[in-house]
Amino acid sequence: MGQIDERTIAARAVVQALGGGGKVARWLHLHPQTVYYWTRAPSGVPCEHVPDLVAMARCLNPPVSLQPEQIRPDVPWHKLKAAA
Secondary structure, eight states, rough: OOOOHHHHHHHHHHHHHOOHHHHHHHHOOHHHHHHHHHSTTTTSSOOOGGGHHHHHHHHSEEEEEEEOHOOOOTTTTHHHHHHO
16 A cells, blocks of 8 residues: 555545534535545645635634644645735
8 A cells, every 4th residue: 555645644634623524525515525535635635625624614613723734734825825
């Protein structure tokens, strides 16, 4: 079996912290299989869904502390935030 990419590990941890794939899929209006794929694919969570996952974490009761860097550690979020 191959080595698991850090993005895959991050996706698994985030989906679990947010209540599971079904809950994340409902929140994002996606098919549960799509979210499941994130937890298995080397690419992890697509960048366009990261802000929505951070927002979802804030809306949970109790809120979950979640930063974009935890979801996609390979993306230089600090540079993107500075450019915005």
